[in-house]
Amino acid sequence: MTQLGVMGLATQYQRNSVTRLLCTLVLSSILMACATGIQRAPSAAPPPAPDMFSAVDRPADQYQSLAEQASDADAFNWRVLAVRAYLQQGDTRTPAPLLDALRRDAASPQQQQAVAILDAASTLAANQTEGVQQQLAAVDRAILPRPALAYYLSLSAELLERRQQPIEATLALIERHALLGGKEQESNREHIHKLLAAQSSLALRRAQNAGNSDEANAWFSLMAILNNQRLQPGQQQWQLQSWSHINPSHPGQVYLPPLTGLVGSEAYQPAHIAVLLPLSGRLAEQADAIRNGILSAHQGQSSRLSFFDTNGRDMNSLYQQVQQAGADFIVGPLLKEEVSALIELGPVIPVLALNTPPYQPGMAHFYYFSLSPEAEAAEAARHMWSMGHRQPLVFAPGTDLGRRIATEFNDSWQQQSGKPAILAYFAGQSSIESDVRRALASTSSPPPAAAGVIQPLGEGGWTGAPEPIDSVFMVTNATETRYILPYFDFVRDSRAARLPTYVTSRSHVPTGEAPMSELNGLQLADMPWIFDGAPQLREQVEELWPNAGLTWQRLFSFGYDALTVIPQLAELRGGAGTVPALTGELSVSGQGVLQRRLQWMEYRDGEWLPGG
Known part of the structure; x- marks a missing residue:
């Protein structure tokens, strides 16, 4: 090749190199210009923070990431959710710095209470149950929003369950139930059922008391029936029908087995009535007056009467004796504590108790009858309103x-x-x-x-x-x-x-005493029997017991009505109105409590005359 040809090739190579270099420089300039002329799109803002105690549905690190991006107001909520998520995952170490930050940043009372709840949750998650009770007690429940209160009650229930206090744990869960919805409520209900299904029927009957909510007592009543292994199928069906009738919208309805028919409203026609009275001891005289009233009302009836002395007797053994005797109805016992003891046994025999205990569980076969002064006061209030x-x-x-x-x-x-x-x-x-x-x-x-x-x-x-x-x-x-x-x-x-002044039977002044003008116009309520009701029966009583005083007569009429009303109990409970009786016009509440409408009389110069 000639020298001229070599020089031409070199020149062409240089031109190509320069061209490539220029292209590279131009492209770099263009890219740099694009870089300086076009701004990078900012990252998306985090969504608004939900309630601090809403359901945890994300991993803890996602909540923490959202807290780092959010404003101060929302960051607090996200960090609370992050702590809860870590604890839910079983991690008690990682959320410690987050909790420290929450303590520093908590400004409002609600935020401060949220931190107190998280402290208790963290302690419980670390299995350090000793201090949890004090931490929970320091929380002001009154200012907690619904989700926070639901979480608080969940912690309380978990603590009580760990302490082997299942009844108390279910009380917390039952209170929590109304604060939930959807699947959370369903899960809570299943937890209640699981805890109560493991308890004895006796323990559940003892758990019922007036201090509980109606919903809690209904839970205990239902599970006491379902857990009672001694009940015959027919008896259990009857008691469950009764429970369902009284609690139609209770969450426990889902655990009822198939029920056939309705709660029977047919009249009680017992063949053998067991009467439980303190026939000996300090109340023997009062019990004798009631016994005589029952015997008088029983004249001409074909059923059998058996009297059982409750004085000094254990109610469990006494009830077994009643069952062995073949009784199919119980009248009594007389004392409040005895009635409560009988309720605890969950009797399958219909009962007309002769007193009203502090708590009366709603059972279709259990009735309460008393002559209490409190009941007369309630009647006075109804009467005065009607006047x-x-x-x-x-x-x-x-x-x-x-x-x-x-x-x-x-x-x-x-x-x-x-x-x-x-x-x-x-x-x-x-x-x-x-x-x-x-x-x-x-x-x-x-x-x-x-x-x-x-x-x-x-x-x-x-x-x-x-x-x-x-x-x-x-x-x-x-x-x-x-x-x-x-x-x-x-x-x-x-x-x-x-x-206008009103009093009840405690103020009764017997007719025939010297007139007292200062009492004129006084309105008094008492049983019709005291005002010469049922004159034929009164004649018989005065002949047999000529020295009977007012107290004895009241107890006699109490016993008389207790036996007489038995066939009408179910009908009265179903809303049949009232029936006239010696102690007053009788009706029955939905809870089985017999209520007396008394006779009102006005005092005039030594006589009681029909009043307003």
């Missing part, structure tokens, strides 16, 4: 009995009127005038609750009597009534008519 009174004053002794009766009146009054009565308590004869003055001046704010001062009850606090006092219910015996009633006339304007 058009709207602001009664209750004047009662500052004793336990006086306060119980006054409270029962007030409860019944609120059911009628939706507002509380005015309650005033007196201390004794020495201060009665000042006590009456305070009571009648009770339209102002009340002083502290004590004997001799006003103690209004009811929700919402005291705002003063919305209406002037228009009637008085006195919780007094006959002696107290005679002494106190004139003071109400003395303290008020003597020209004003006496406030």
Whole structure:
């Protein structure tokens, strides 16, 4: 090749190299220009934070990442969710720094309570149960939103379950149930059922009491029936039908086996009635009066009566004896504690108990009948409302009995009127005038609750009597009534008519005693039997027991009605109205409690005459 040719090739190579270099430089310039002229799109903002105690549905690191990107307000919620997620995954170490940060940042009361709940959750997750109870107790439940309260109750239940307290754990879960929805509620219900299914029927019956919610007592009642291995299939069906009828919307309905038919409303026609009374001991005289009433009512009947002495007897062994005797109905026992003991046994025999215990489980075959002064006070409240009174004053002794009766009146009054009565308590004869003055001046704010001062009850606090006092219910015996009633006339304007005043059987003054004009106009409620009801029966009683006093006669009529009403119990419970009886017009509540409508009479110059 010639020298000229070589030089041409070199020149061409150089040109190509320069071209490639220029292209590279141009392309670099273009890319640099693009880089400086076009901005990078920002990353997407995190979604708004949900409630701190909403359901955990993501891994913990995702919550933590969202917390790092969020604003301060939302970051707190995301960190709470991250801590909960770590604990749910069984990791108690990783969330420690997050918890420290939450403690520093917690500003509002709700955030501070959230940290307190997480502290308890972290301690529980680390199996350090000793301090959890104190941590939970420090939480102010009153300000917790629904999701936080649901989480709090879940922790409480878990702690109680670990402490081998399944009944208490279910109480927490039952309270939690209404705060949940959907699958969470279904899971919570299954947890309740699992815990209770492992308990004995006796333990579940003992767990029922007036301090529980209706829903909790219904859970315990249902599971006591389902867990009772001694029940025959027919007996279990009957009791479950009863439970279902009383609790139609209860969450436990899903655990009922198929039920055939409805709760029977046919009349009880027992062939053998067992009567449980304290026929010996300190109450033998009272029991004898009831026994005589039962025997008198039983005349001409074909059923068999058997009397069992409850004095000093264990209720379990006594109930077994009743079953062995072949009884198919029980009347009694008489004492509250005996009735509660019989309830614990879950009797499969229908029962008409002769007292009303603090808690009355709703069972279709169990009834409660009593002559309690509290029940008479409730009847007085219903009657006074029907008479058009709207602001009664209750004047009662500052004793336990006086306060119980006054409270029962007030409860019944609120059911009628939706507002509380005015309650005033007196201390004794020495201060009665000042006590009456305070009571009648009770339209102002009340002083502290004590004997001799006003103690209004009811929700919402005291705002003063919305209406002037228009009637008085006195919780007094006959002696107290005679002494106190004139003071109400003395303290008020003597020209004003006496406030309509009502009392119950404790204030009964027998007809025939010397007239007491100061009692004129007094309205008294008592059983019709006392006011010469059933004259033919009274003639027989006076012939057989000529020296019987008022107390004996009341107990006699109590026993008489207890036996007479048995065939009508189921019909009355179904809403059949009332039936006339010696102790009053009888009706039965849905819980099986017999209620008496008393006869109201007015005192006039030594006689009791039909009143309003």
